[in-house]
Amino acid sequence: MIDPVELYADDPTSCPVAAAVGAFSGKWKPIILHLLAQDELHFANICRALPKASKKVLTEQLRELENDGIVVRRPTNENRPRVFYSLSRTGKELAPIMLSLYKWQKDRSQKEMSDAA
Amino acid sequence: MIDPVELYADDPTSCPVAAAVGAFSGKWKPIILHLLAQDELHFANICRALPKASKKVLTEQLRELENDGIVVRRPTNENRPRVFYSLSRTGKELAPIMLSLYKWQKDRSQKEMSDAA
DNA sequence: CGGTATCCGATATGATACTG
DNA sequence: CAGTATCATATCGGATACCG
Numbered sequence: 001m002i003d004p005v006e007l008y009a010d011d012p013t014s015c016p017v018a019a020a021v022g023a024f025s026g027k028w029k030p031i032i033l034h035l036l037a038q039d040e041l042h043f044a045n046i047c048r049a050l051p052k053a054s055k056k057v058l059t060e061q062l063r064e065l066e067n068d069g070i071v072v073r074r075p076t077n078e079n080r081p082r083v084f085y086s087l088s089r090t091g092k093e094l095a096p097i098m099l100s101l102y103k104w105q106k107d108r109s110q111k112e113m114s115d116a117a
Numbered sequence: 118m119i120d121p122v123e124l125y126a127d128d129p130t131s132c133p134v135a136a137a138v139g140a141f142s143g144k145w146k147p148i149i150l151h152l153l154a155q156d157e158l159h160f161a162n163i164c165r166a167l168p169k170a171s172k173k174v175l176t177e178q179l180r181e182l183e184n185d186g187i188v189v190r191r192p193t194n195e196n197r198p199r200v201f202y203s204l205s206r207t208g209k210e211l212a213p214i215m216l217s218l219y220k221w222q223k224d225r226s227q228k229e230m231s232d233a234a
Numbered sequence: 235c236g237g238t239a240t241c242c243g244a245t246a247t248g249a250t251a252c253t254g
Numbered sequence: 255c256a257g258t259a260t261c262a263t264a265t266c267g268g269a270t271a272c273c274g
Contacts, residue, residue, distance in 0.1 A: 144246080145239085173248080177246090
């Protein structure tokens with residue numbers, strides 16, 4: 001089912017799992033995806049929700065997510081120009097995987113607590 | 118089910134999904150996990166399987182995986198000292214998640230191909 | 235409003251040599 | 255065998271200021 005190790009030994013970034021992980025590794029990406037899972041938002045909303053992140057960094061992370069086909073960027077033609085961001089179909093397919101990651105993490109931090117006791 | 122955004126807005130690394138992703142982001146970690154999913158291996162085996170990675174980097178990544186409770190380090194007391202690495206229980210629980218990531222990635226690279234056509 | 239431009243420090247990865 | 259030490263480079267994230 002999964003390809004043999006030798007295929008990736010020369011270039012580990014070619015491993016599909018690594019590529020998938022790379023697609024949402026970035027300091028603000030998981031929380032951006034979490035935000036967009038609930039609503040389509042315009043840029044200023046995202047900035048306000050994440051005041052600790054600079055516009056530059058948010059722009060970068062959004063661009064990367066867009067280039068990876070995970071979010072969709074939609075500028076409007078209003079008087080007050082706005083740019084909306086939302087999850088693509090591919091982005092929405094990430095939701096159950098993120099939920100598994102969430103559960104796995106909760107589980108193991110639980111175990112750490114009981115180990116320490 | 119999942120915590121609200123405000124909980125992580127100040128420190129995005131506290132988001133469980135980000136923490137989970139962090140646990141296996143590292144250039145060689147996915148492929149190391151893939152290797153160990155099949156066998157318990159000693160350090161030299163891992164080095165031989167991944168000749169492009171320096172011992173220093175492999176040691177670092179293995180130590181991080183160990184500190185995260187994902188792999189188990191087992192030194193032996195033989196004449197020729199060896200150190201075995203294997204997946205912990207928590208590490209094995211990652212397998213189905215990695216499979217989902219694998220499928221998700223294959224899916225979307227498929228779509229890219231057909232989009233380009 | 236939705237960005238860019240510039241500069242900077244921190245972290246990640248790597249090449250190489252050495253050690254018990 | 256299984257590392258550690260040292261040094262170099264690259265990418266990432268951030269502060270700040272400016273722009274159409």
